[in-house]
Amino acid sequence: MQANSFGIGILGTGIMGRRMMAALQQHPRFRVVAAWDPAPGALQAALARAPEARPARDADSLVHDKAIDVVYVASPPAWHASAVRSVLQAGKACFCEKPLTHDIAEAEALRDAVAQSRLPFAVNFPFARGTASRRMQQIVHSGDLGAIRSATVRLRFARWPRDWQAGASAWLAGPTEGGFTREVLSHFAFQALRLFGPFTVADVELQRPPGQAETALRARWIHRDVQVVVDASVAGEIADDNRFEVMGERGSVALTGWSRLAYQGQTSEPLDNTAQTLDGLAALLAGQADHGLATVDEAASVVRCIESMLAP
Incomplete structure (x- = not known):
């Protein structure tokens, strides 16, 4: 160094x-x-x-x-x-x-x-240090929303793989290591882990043509006090969209478009959080315990969630 x-x-x-x-x-x-x-x-x-x-x-x-x-x-x-x-x-x-x-x-x-x-x-996992995702975690953990009543993750894709992924479509389009569940939904499983702690998977409905990646997935992630309803699909000629919303007795907060926070009637501007991720990596390498990046334990928990939903 x-x-x-x-x-x-x-x-x-x-x-x-x-x-x-x-x-x-x-x-x-x-x-x-x-x-x-x-x-x-x-x-x-x-x-x-x-x-x-x-x-x-x-x-x-x-x-x-x-x-x-x-x-x-x-x-x-x-x-x-x-x-x-x-x-x-x-x-x-x-x-x-x-x-x-x-x-x-x-x-x-x-x-x-x-x-x-x-x-x-x-x-x-960019949500580990992203501005909007961390603010969402702070709001939920602070209790400002009151008792959490429900939470939803909704993902929509015009097509899969996405146009900008054409160079990697050989594996992204297949069932072995590709698909939007591994590539995109895994980010939201990580955010759910940071928001609510460990969870189990239930009521999985998976649509996957033979030899191809999935086209639709619905499931529930059951935490101790909260259930997250997951609804993800390739829906044709629409704009790609993602939204993780948490509803409490006193209000709601949502993470949309990867890096925008919707809270108390206002929606933040989108941000590229890669610099924050690299700040965390530098902190990790410098021996700082509060680097904030996703740990191997968290990553293994996400794999358990994702692969259990995709299991035959």
Whole structure:
């Protein structure tokens, strides 16, 4: 680590890897040292935007690069487990894209491996440090809404995969590691965990054509005192929309469009919260306990929720 900055390596330079690389270059606490992707075209496109970074020979050489303090795992979910283990075995801190994995037993094994390693580790759920999502948590936890009467998560997609995901459609459109439940609903499962604590899944109704990702899902998440009703579907030629609303006896609060808060008759402007996420990563690497990022325990809980809803 150079003074006041951390060297980061990026495993996977698809859509998420390139987005994170752009944000990292704007953050004063990080230097993009190297990147690797099995697709040469994707790697070259990413490095063209980060002239100070170098291409790694392979994934193993990247995780063992002495100039790298932390590895960001941005590969498709099927590769997360092996990538995380490689990073931990190299003695490096790890920041893994969500979902942690697409298998419950594997998620629990990774949780144990991270705990045993005692290395800095977090999973990228932007709601962990997002301005609107954290404000929603504060409002609910403060008791300002009174007793919580109900909560709903509603997701709508014009099509799946979404147009901007075309480069990753090969796996996003399939049932093994793709689908909107893993890619999008997992964020709201994480927010529910932060709002209400652990929960169980009930009354799942899943529509999934053979060999394809799901087209509709309905379920209930049952917390100790609150039930969250989930309604998500691919609905045709409409604008994509997402909304998590909590209704109490004295009012309601809603998180909409990823980063807008609707509360007391006002709706906040949308924000890009990536900088806040990277602030949290810098805090984690500096040894601060209050970094706010999603822990491996939280990420494993989300995997348990998501995969139990998608189980045959």
